[in-house]
Amino acid sequence: MSDSSTKGSSQNPSHIRLKGxxxxxxxxxxxIHGIDMEIEEGEFVVLVGPSGCGKSTLLRxxxxxxxxxHGEVYIAGRKVNDLEPSQRDIAMVFQNYALYPHMTxxxxxxxxxxxxxxxxxxxxxxxxxxxxxxxLEELLNRRPKQLSGGQRQRVAMGRAIVRKPTAFLFDEPxxxxxxxxxxxxxxxxxxxxxxxxTTTLYVTHDQVEAMTMADRLIVLKDGIAEQIGTPMExxxxxxxxxxxxxxxxxxxNFIEADLSDDGNTLQFGDTKxxxxxxxxxxxxxxxxxxxxxxxxxxxxxxxxxxxxxxxHLGAESIIHAKLGDSPITLRLNGHIDAKNGDTLKVDIDAxxxxxxxxNAGIRI
Amino acid sequence: MIxxxxxxxxxxxxxxxxxxxxxxxxxxxxxxxxxxxxxRLLEVPLPLGLGDQFFENLKQVVGKxxxxxxxxxxxxxxxxxxxLMIAFGKISISLLSAYAIVYFxxxxxxxxxxxxxxxLMLPVEVRILPTYEVVAKLGMxxxxxxLTIPLIASATATFMxxxxxxxxxxxxxxxxxxxxxxxxxxxxxxLLPVSRTSIAAMFVILFIYGWNQYLWPLLVTTDKNMxxxxxxxxxxxxxxxxxxxxxxxxxxxxLAMIPPVLVVIGxxxxxxxxxxxxxx
Amino acid sequence: MWPASQAVxxxxxxxxxxxxxxxxxxxxxxxxxxxDDHYIKTFGRTLxxxxxxxxLSLSVSLVLAAMADRVIRGTGIYRTLLIWxxxxxxxVAGALWVFLFYPTTGIISTFLxxxxxxxxxQLKGNQAMALVVIAAAWKQISYNFLFFLAGMQxxxxxxxxxxxxxxxSPAKRFWxxxxxxxxxxxxxxxxxxxxxxxxxxxxxxxxxxxxGPANATEILVFKVYNDxxxxxxxxxxxxxxxxxxxxxxxxxxxxxxxxERKVEx
Numbered sequence: 090m091s092d093s094s095t096k097g098s099s100q101n102p103s104h105i106r107l108k109g110x111x112x113x114x115x116x117x118x119x120x121i122h123g124i125d126m127e128i129e130e131g132e133f134v135v136l137v138g139p140s141g142c143g144k145s146t147l148l149r150x151x152x153x154x155x156x157x158x159h160g161e162v163y164i165a166g167r168k169v170n171d172l173e174p175s176q177r178d179i180a181m182v183f184q185n186y187a188l189y190p191h192m193t194x195x196x197x198x199x200x201x202x203x204x205x206x207x208x209x210x211x212x213x214x215x216x217x218x219x220x221x222x223x224x225l226e227e228l229l230n231r232r233p234k235q236l237s238g239g240q241r242q243r244v245a246m247g248r249a250i251v252r253k254p255t256a257f258l259f260d261e262p263x264x265x266x267x268x269x270x271x272x273x274x275x276x277x278x279x280x281x282x283x284x285x286x287t288t289t290l291y292v293t294h295d296q297v298e299a300m301t302m303a304d305r306l307i308v309l310k311d312g313i314a315e316q317i318g319t320p321m322e323x324x325x326x327x328x329x330x331x332x333x334x335x336x337x338x339x340x341x342n343f344i345e346a347d348l349s350d351d352g353n354t355l356q357f358g359d360t361k362x363x364x365x366x367x368x369x370x371x372x373x374x375x376x377x378x379x380x381x382x383x384x385x386x387x388x389x390x391x392x393x394x395x396x397x398x399x400x401h402l403g404a405e406s407i408i409h410a411k412l413g414d415s416p417i418t419l420r421l422n423g424h425i426d427a428k429n430g431d432t433l434k435v436d437i438d439a440x441x442x443x444x445x446x447x448n449a450g451i452r453i
Numbered sequence: 454m455i456x457x458x459x460x461x462x463x464x465x466x467x468x469x470x471x472x473x474x475x476x477x478x479x480x481x482x483x484x485x486x487x488x489x490x491x492x493r494l495l496e497v498p499l500p501l502g503l504g505d506q507f508f509e510n511l512k513q514v515v516g517k518x519x520x521x522x523x524x525x526x527x528x529x530x531x532x533x534x535x536x537l538m539i540a541f542g543k544i545s546i547s548l549l550s551a552y553a554i555v556y557f558x559x560x561x562x563x564x565x566x567x568x569x570x571x572x573l574m575l576p577v578e579v580r581i582l583p584t585y586e587v588v589a590k591l592g593m594x595x596x597x598x599x600l601t602i603p604l605i606a607s608a609t610a611t612f613m614x615x616x617x618x619x620x621x622x623x624x625x626x627x628x629x630x631x632x633x634x635x636x637x638x639x640x641x642x643x644l645l646p647v648s649r650t651s652i653a654a655m656f657v658i659l660f661i662y663g664w665n666q667y668l669w670p671l672l673v674t675t676d677k678n679m680x681x682x683x684x685x686x687x688x689x690x691x692x693x694x695x696x697x698x699x700x701x702x703x704x705x706x707x708l709a710m711i712p713p714v715l716v717v718i719g720x721x722x723x724x725x726x727x728x729x730x731x732x733x
Numbered sequence: 734m735w736p737a738s739q740a741v742x743x744x745x746x747x748x749x750x751x752x753x754x755x756x757x758x759x760x761x762x763x764x765x766x767x768x769d770d771h772y773i774k775t776f777g778r779t780l781x782x783x784x785x786x787x788x789l790s791l792s793v794s795l796v797l798a799a800m801a802d803r804v805i806r807g808t809g810i811y812r813t814l815l816i817w818x819x820x821x822x823x824x825v826a827g828a829l830w831v832f833l834f835y836p837t838t839g840i841i842s843t844f845l846x847x848x849x850x851x852x853x854x855q856l857k858g859n860q861a862m863a864l865v866v867i868a869a870a871w872k873q874i875s876y877n878f879l880f881f882l883a884g885m886q887x888x889x890x891x892x893x894x895x896x897x898x899x900x901x902s903p904a905k906r907f908w909x910x911x912x913x914x915x916x917x918x919x920x921x922x923x924x925x926x927x928x929x930x931x932x933x934x935x936x937x938x939x940x941x942x943x944x945g946p947a948n949a950t951e952i953l954v955f956k957v958y959n960d961x962x963x964x965x966x967x968x969x970x971x972x973x974x975x976x977x978x979x980x981x982x983x984x985x986x987x988x989x990x991x992x993e994r995k996v997e998x
Contacts, residue, residue, distance in 0.1 A: 173897070175898060189910060200901070664822065665825075686828050710825055713820035713821070
């Protein structure tokens with residue numbers, strides 16, 4: 090392990106580095122397509138994407154549970170491709186927690202340290218510290234099956250923390266919890282991570298979870314990194330139509346539109362939308378996108394929508410409407426008094442237009 | 454995927470292959486012995502490879518029998534009848550009694566369950582004497598019924614089907630009731646199809662159980678034409694203790710194992726699934 | 734149909750009662766048995782035989798299952814190859830092993846003799862015992878292997894992965910995680926193997942040694958048969974049957990309790 094470790098450490102300050110990482114299964118299926126990314130020390134990075142996009146596979150490759158077909162993975166400057174999971178100095182929290190059912194909470198947390206040959210009193214000290222941190226002191230002598238879902242989740246985290254690893258890896262740790270607990274645990278994990286300052290790679294399919302927890306996120310689709318950036322970068326300037334539709338709730342509206350020859354107006358249905366800046370694209374087929382929250386009601390509005398259904402959430406109203414054949418969702422503050430069949434006139438915030446090439450789905 | 458190093462994988466395969474070799478060695482030797490003539494099998498060291506007498510031995514054993522005994526063909530047929538009767542008989546009785554125990558709330562249900570369980574869990578070997586006297590009194594010695602009925606009546610399968618039925622969700626019964634199915638319809642249309650893996654597993658187990666029966670047939674059959682193939686092996690070895698005709702014995706042994714082995718391997722998937730899921 | 738099957742059961746209940754109906758002699762037979770040194774010895778021999786069969790068969794199949802659980806490809810093929818002995822009748826199994834160990838010509842016995850170890854299970858009691866133990870254990874490997882493998886494959890993969898991250902070596906993972914988690918299976922198999930060795934090995938012993946030499950391989954079931962059908966001591970044989978029944982009932986109840994116990998993951 091020592092000879093391969095020299096290369097990365099000197100010139101690279103990043104803590105976890107993926108270089109052209111690819112995964113090809115023996116049956117020829119390519120699950121991960123050349124991922125490059127650098128995670129800085131103490132950063133909280135979330136891997137997000139729909140199910141089957143390869144996010145868990147990527148995480149497991151970092152953990153050492155899956156072989157790396159091509160490319161390199163560095164952790165703390167060490168190339169870890171050929172290291173066993175236990176030699177990578179990482180800790181992982183699994184979706185089903187993977188607590189050892191035949192061991193008490195205490196033993197679950199102590200198991201890793203024991204295997205590393207840590208002295209008994211040191212193990213004892215560290216387990217108790219972590220138990221205190223996670224409010225598990227009362228539960229140390231219980232078995233996993235005597236715990237609630239939230240408690241198991243905390244034990245799984247305790248088991249990771251107690252090792253004081255270089256990095257935490259989380260594989261959808263909150264997906265087995267109910268909605269309320271999930272929101273709570275989100276905060277707990279985020280706070281803990283900030284306090285411990287441990288580099289973290291976190292996998293989830295839930296974009297809200299991703300947006301609220303991440304310093305930066307990677308949106309993965311079909312094994313390809315669509316975009317890497319901070320939550321606000323992804324929200325404000327999605328690089329692909331997929332990212333635009335994936336981040337934000339309710340999802341962004343998309344309308345098929347034609348760009349005029351001079352690049353100054355956009356036409357869809359009866360609507361003509363003048364553009365602030367000239368737009369140029371190889372073809373005139375454009376996908377025009379705007380977020381439900383970036384519209385205002387106005388009697389002189391450029392677009393007329395047919396209202397279909399209004400959801401009153403109290404603080405805001407979600408309006409499902411149609412523009413021609415395209416479904417449009419609006420999110421407006423307060424109580425909007427509209428019903429099925431009404432016509433609403435709206436304006437879209439001109440600074441918040443998004444344009445994508447219709448065929449390639451790439452931002453223009 | 455963890456620590457999937459070529460070396461450790463190779464060691465695992467090596468151990469497994471060694472295990473397979475040890476486990477299958479006696480069977481290989483049986484085939485070898487069945488393919489030589491008697492003289493070769495008395496020379497030391499014995500052959501480890503195949504000889505050329507296989508079909509000669511087969512013809513002799515199946516058609517004419519060994520040393521004036523019944524031809525093995527008849528015994529094979531007897532064994533088959535016995536195994537099938539036991540398997541089907543036991544499965545039908547067990548299905549019904551398990552159905553009654555699980556779904557009908559009659560009085561003393563648990564008492565019945567334990568009674569059936571305790572009295573019938575007993576292997577035939579344990580209750581040979583009383584069973585033998587009853588069968589003898591009923592004049593069923595040397596008949597297929599005498600061979601099979603005492604073996605059919607046992608609770609092992611009842612117990613396994615009870616486990617299977619218990620794992621069928623109650624909602625299924627409720628849904629069937631709402632759809633207007635009576636108890637028998639529920640049994641035929643829903644319970645049986647749902648339990649087909651365990652039925653298949655039971656069939657394999659019971660077929661083998663029936664085929665391999667030894668002590669009971671030994672007691673109730675005196676007529677040579679009612680003998681089963683499994684019994685005949687013992688007879689051959691006994692009759693020929695001075696100079697064992699190994700080539701014929703091993704050929705018979707081979708014939709005796711082929712049907713059950715085929716059943717097990719042919720129905721392996723259902724068998725393994727049914728076995729490990731219902732028994733646990 | 735139910736009353737019909739009930740009738741069959743009823744007939745069997747009567748039949749069992751019939752066996753016990755010689756009640757007046759009952760206790761005498763018992764006392765006689767427990768005062769009989771020979772019976773006590775047979776009892777001890779049966780226990781020894783069962784323990785040996787269970788240990789040999791369980792340990793071999795545990796090793797094989799652990800290996801089969803580790804390899805990614807070929808598990809199914811190994812299973813198919815290892816399942817064979819399950820289907821072989823005890824008598825047939827006995828015959829095969831006799832052939833291999835036949836004193837004058839057997840492949841293994843002549844090999845052992847040429848190595849300087851005199852093999853003759855027809856004369857030497859401990860060798861006879863060893864041979865029936867091997868034959869009985871051989872037949873049970875398939876069954877144990879299937880259950881061990883199923884038990885191991887039921888363990889969630891993430892547990893093993895968690896242990897790998899927790900720096901446990903493959904051997905350590907086996908002993909600290911896998912083995913404790915298949916304890917219920919092991920217990921179940923232990924009982925099944927003992928029941929098997931007690932009651933289902935009659936055929937093997939009958940063909941291999943007939944209980945000899947000098948009763949060295951006579952186990953309880955064999956003695957029931959011998960006393961009842963060869964010695965025609967019906968009362969004593971029946972009393973032995975009753976004792977065996979109690980044993981079976983005890984073991985099945987024990988097994989029944991463990992059957993419902995499962996590990997929750």
